[in-house]
Amino acid sequence: MGLAYEFDWGVLWRNPYGMYLLQGIWVTIKLGLIGWAIALSLGVLIGTVRISPWRWLRLIGTAYVEIFRNIPFMVQLFFWYYAGPMLFGEALQYRINSIIGLNYYVAIIALGMYTASRVAEHTRAGFSAISRDHYYAALSTGLTHPQMYRHVIIPYALRIIIPPLTTEFLTIFKNSSIAMTIGVLETTFMSYKIDSETFHGLESTTGACLIYLALGLVVVRLMGILESRLKIPGMIGR
């Protein structure tokens, strides 16, 4: 009977398991933050490109978004990790495979590129929420196209899309758990590792769940502060 299971919550803090979880949290935070930096810069760039007046650039932007959105993140991760080095040819392949912590770098880049496609869609939606008059006004003051985007449209659009970006920022921490499938030692991996050493997977995964919940609360709080600081005067408050 299943009631024979004896809970042992000590696996969450007892030596060395508590240390495992702390190391995992640190890696999760690094994956999320660096991945987010890539996602935000690349995503805004691609979102901008998708509404640019140049057809070829728009086409590249659309292709990027469609490809990254329609393939599961885990498949992308496997492709970059296992097939990626092979794309560079025999000679370089072995050099790349011998990089220490390759899985970690691949996870960050893959996470950033995947999330960028989602950020790009939100950015585009933000642009279309800005009225045409702003574009005309910017151009009529003598700004060039790049200047208009840099000084008028992008700062405006970014503030409009802070709420959906908050969701994406939360999602990147959740998606970073998938990096465990290529052996990155983040929180989910560590909770699984504790299970394989103690057979107390229920306690360790419950602990990991609480860690993600706490992380989520911190992110929501920080983004809330950011949102109120950057509020555009005269817009309807939330």
Place this chain on the structure above:
Amino acid sequence: MFDAVSSNLPFLMGGFWVTVKLAFFALAGGIPLGILVGLGRISRNKWVYYPVTFYVNVIRNIPLLLVIFWFYFVMPIIIGSPLDPFPSAVISFIIFEATYFGEILRAGYQSVSKGQIEAGYSTGLTYVQTTRYILIPIALRRMLPSMITQSIVTYQDTCLAFVIGLPEFVRRARIVDTLEVRSIQLFGFVAIVFFITCYIGSVISRRFEVREQEGG
């Protein structure tokens, strides 16, 4: 060029079939549960509203991977014997995706005008009948594009059952890859199959979106 794929095609497509079955069960359970979750989220009864809201907020803030693991660990304790990866994965997907469908449908329910609900009551329908014949059908139709998009996400998510050893599409590609080391074509093939199926889904979703707008 695709030699490793073509010589293992039956094995790989068997995995694709597992993926499709998993997605089917996840949706067949997740959407009905999502309909109820959405109703709970607009309920005025606090004994319904707060527990459902708690469930939704907790699950939506946890990675799906952890939910899969958690159920894989907790099910043997509940039923007293080890559970196969497939039913365990199905249960975790239903519990997880229902919260996402629930939030989509909540928005759908809230978009139904009060007048329509009151019209239902005034013709003598009970609460259950009004919900069953007016609220749910209108919300489902209105939210169809988002529901299709979330179904595509669910289908993509199924590959995460990889972690509990389910021999689905990606797991099988990985097995072939460890034997033959043809990563580019194997994972390229998996990526192309996912891309084509998901792209078709997104085109269908967009078509419904346009139709909805034209219908006013």
